[in-house]
Amino acid sequence: MLSYILRRSLISFFVIFVVISGSFFLVRMMPGNPMQVLYQQLVQQGGLTPQEIDAEIKVYYGLQPHGPLLSQYFQYLADVAQGNFGRSIAVSSATVAHIIKQALPWTVFLSAASLLVTFVLGILIGTIMAAFRKGAMAKVLTLVTSFFSAVPAYVSALILIWQVAAIHHFFPAQGAYSPSVPVGFNLAFIGSVLDHAVLPVTAAVITGFGGWALMMKGSTTSTMGADYIRASKSWGLTQRRITQTYIGRNSMLPIVTNLALALGGLFGGALFIETFFTYPGVAYYMVQAIDNRDYPVMMGCFIVVTTATVLANFLVDLFYPLIDPRIARPGGAARGAAERRKSEAAEQATAQPGVAA
Amino acid sequence: MGSGDAVLEVRNLSVDFALPTTRLRAVDNVSFTVYADDVYALVGESGCGKSTLAAALLDLVPEPGVIASGDVLLRGTNVRSMTADQVRRARMAQIAMVFQAAMSSFNPVVTIGSQVEHVLEAHPEVWPDRREGLEYFDHLLEMVRLPGSRMRGRFESQLSGGMKQRVAIAFACVLKPSILVLDEPTTALDVVNQRLVIDVLKDLREKLGVTVVFVTHDLSVVAELATMVAVMYAGRMVQIAPIDTIFYDRRRHPYVQALLSSIPNVLQPGRAARSIPGQVPRLDQLPPGCRFAPRCPLAEQVCLRDDPELIGDSHHNAVACHPLNRHNSAADGGQELVPGRAVNGA
Numbered sequence A: 001m002l003s004y005i006l007r008r009s010l011i012s013f014f015v016i017f018v019v020i021s022g023s024f025f026l027v028r029m030m031p032g033n034p035m036q037v038l039y040q041q042l043v044q045q046g047g048l049t050p051q052e053i054d055a056e057i058k059v060y061y062g063l064q065p066h067g068p069l070l071s072q073y074f075q076y077l078a079d080v081a082q083g084n085f086g087r088s089i090a091v092s093s094a095t096v097a098h099i100i101k102q103a104l105p106w107t108v109f110l111s112a113a114s115l116l117v118t119f120v121l122g123i124l125i126g127t128i129m130a131a132f133r134k135g136a137m138a139k140v141l142t143l144v145t146s147f148f149s150a151v152p153a154y155v156s157a158l159i160l161i162w163q164v165a166a167i168h169h170f171f172p173a174q175g176a177y178s179p180s181v182p183v184g185f186n187l188a189f190i191g192s193v194l195d196h197a198v199l200p201v202t203a204a205v206i207t208g209f210g211g212w213a214l215m216m217k218g219s220t221t222s223t224m225g226a227d228y229i230r231a232s233k234s235w236g237l238t239q240r241r242i243t244q245t246y247i248g249r250n251s252m253l254p255i256v257t258n259l260a261l262a263l264g265g266l267f268g269g270a271l272f273i274e275t276f277f278t279y280p281g282v283a284y285y286m287v288q289a290i291d292n293r294d295y296p297v298m299m300g301c302f303i304v305v306t307t308a309t310v311l312a313n314f315l316v317d318l319f320y321p322l323i324d325p326r327i328a329r330p331g332g333a334a335r336g337a338a339e340r341r342k343s344e345a346a347e348q349a350t351a352q353p354g355v356a357a
Numbered sequence B: 001m002g003s004g005d006a007v008l009e010v011r012n013l014s015v016d017f018a019l020p021t022t023r024l025r026a027v028d029n030v031s032f033t034v035y036a037d038d039v040y041a042l043v044g045e046s047g048c049g050k051s052t053l054a055a056a057l058l059d060l061v062p063e064p065g066v067i068a069s070g071d072v073l074l075r076g077t078n079v080r081s082m083t084a085d086q087v088r089r090a091r092m093a094q095i096a097m098v099f100q101a102a103m104s105s106f107n108p109v110v111t112i113g114s115q116v117e118h119v120l121e122a123h124p125e126v127w128p129d130r131r132e133g134l135e136y137f138d139h140l141l142e143m144v145r146l147p148g149s150r151m152r153g154r155f156e157s158q159l160s161g162g163m164k165q166r167v168a169i170a171f172a173c174v175l176k177p178s179i180l181v182l183d184e185p186t187t188a189l190d191v192v193n194q195r196l197v198i199d200v201l202k203d204l205r206e207k208l209g210v211t212v213v214f215v216t217h218d219l220s221v222v223a224e225l226a227t228m229v230a231v232m233y234a235g236r237m238v239q240i241a242p243i244d245t246i247f248y249d250r251r252r253h254p255y256v257q258a259l260l261s262s263i264p265n266v267l268q269p270g271r272a273a274r275s276i277p278g279q280v281p282r283l284d285q286l287p288p289g290c291r292f293a294p295r296c297p298l299a300e301q302v303c304l305r306d307d308p309e310l311i312g313d314s315h316h317n318a319v320a321c322h323p324l325n326r327h328n329s330a331a332d333g334g335q336e337l338v339p340g341r342a343v344n345g346a
């Protein structure tokens, strides 16, 4: 078990390291190196000595613009390790770390709420579809869920904004809370936060729940056809026991794997939702940064989002053995099974659009 | 050969698979009786309906299968008129089943020991004290030549195929059933494990007094273990007979003869094995007369035209074959049948 955790942590660290390095070199290799662009701009503005320009750039990027690439790279790694991502170019007087610190809780809140509602609703509907898979209701539900999971996120978001917010004014369609309430732990503020979350969450749920429901239906149906289910019936077990421990636990396995993958894809989904609902999360700032060519913010957000994804996957890897004991066992076979399961789940997820969104 | 009480009696049992377009009768009007002292073998080629019949005993036919008609009597009590809960209680406590897919008949995410506990919990009347039930399971594991206490903590994936088969057998005995039904208990195993399973079954029968009913297409296992043999062909029972009749008497069904000839070294060592020409007919394309007639070296005009009845005493000795039954009724001797008038040639 310990070696399993160690192995997983090492892999996670490695992935994060690759992401940070990748984002550094990627931005550095972009045509019109952004640091050079800023340098040129400052030169053209005039009035600054070359030393002053270098100092200015160092403030934004935390780097010497003229140093060798490799020493810039090590400087960047050291800065990031200390939580220093440089300074925003577009938003004056804001460090990237500060922007992220403000935005991250909103992204986490909105994503977690969306995933929770999507997941619970999808699992419920999927279970119903599997349990009554021969009835007319299952057919109707399958049709409805397939339809909804085929609707792209931006369509449902636009319809919601237009119908629910613009025409009927049921719920606000912008921001995370009303500027008129005092920020803090009070009822008015919490109410306002929830009020503002309704539309973004609904938009995410509409596109997301169908995928979960269909996946749950498929997983449950195939588990119900497994040999050990028929065996457990021949043992005279009670229906309750069979449903809970034999069908339930086994059909949840691929779902939990997909939940892990969804945790990763979650922030990708936030991109759409936060942009459409002007919700001040990391993804919103990232999109803004891209529009403004605000490279330090862009890189910072990118690193945070990917690190969060890797951490989420690490946590799932950590808890997965609790539900599927085959995984943490030493020996190649078990690992093979785990990885096979995971790649199967990944295939399912890609085959069903809208699951992770 | 049938003595003691009748522990299991099957009367005119038919099982249908209701497919979208047709209804296939996988088990057709089958009757037989198993007595306490029997080791009962159910024999036939692949697709003859053996597994379906075994599953029907406990009302476990997989969808879209349904029991169309007939009765299953457990010590005189009709399973078909029991309530759902009574059937549930009878399962494993009276008839325990080891499925053909014994390799995958344990829940992969729960230990073997917990699954035993689930069984004990579902049948509190058998082992009111669950600890005793678990100890009995350890004892059974030792009887199947496995280290008792160490198996309980294991998951199914931690057992080899041969171990799984024996764990499944021990598992099936934990409620002290009167009948143990095993579907192809030796088929997926290597010879060493086959030997082991056969020895284990002999042991269980002797020491626990459980009546063993097993399904197989391997006549060498039958020769070793069985006292009674029921032979199925395309959903029908074609012969029911004591083991001696099957192996040493000439009044065996031509299909049984063909099965025997297809196995090397059972009757005459050194003689080459002959596979049976043709195939079991599909259930939606059954021939009009005897179902075996198209492949039968003894087939006559009447065989192609009329369906033979199972004639004799379906408890002990009966056969469904026109030439054989005419021959039996003409003279009770054991003369060999000569395929003289056979339409298929020899």
Ligand SMILES: Nc1ncnc2c1ncn2[C@@H]1O[C@H](COP(=O)(O)OP(=O)(O)OP(=O)(O)O)[C@@H](O)[C@H]1O
Residues within 6 Å of the ligand: B017, B024, B026, B044, B045, B046, B047, B048, B049, B050, B051, B052, B053, B062, B063, B064, B065, B100, B217, B283
């Ligand atoms: N789920 C099903 N749907 C439709 N037909 C089925 C189903 N299961 C079995 N059958 C049919 O019932 C017949 C008997 O099948 P069964 O599995 O009982 O045969 P078997 O004698 O056990 O063969 P084997 O030696 O291969 O296990 C076969 O013709 C098969 O096609």
Ligand SMILES: [Mg+2]
Residues within 6 Å of the ligand: B050, B051, B052, B100, B183
């Ligand atoms: Mg079978």
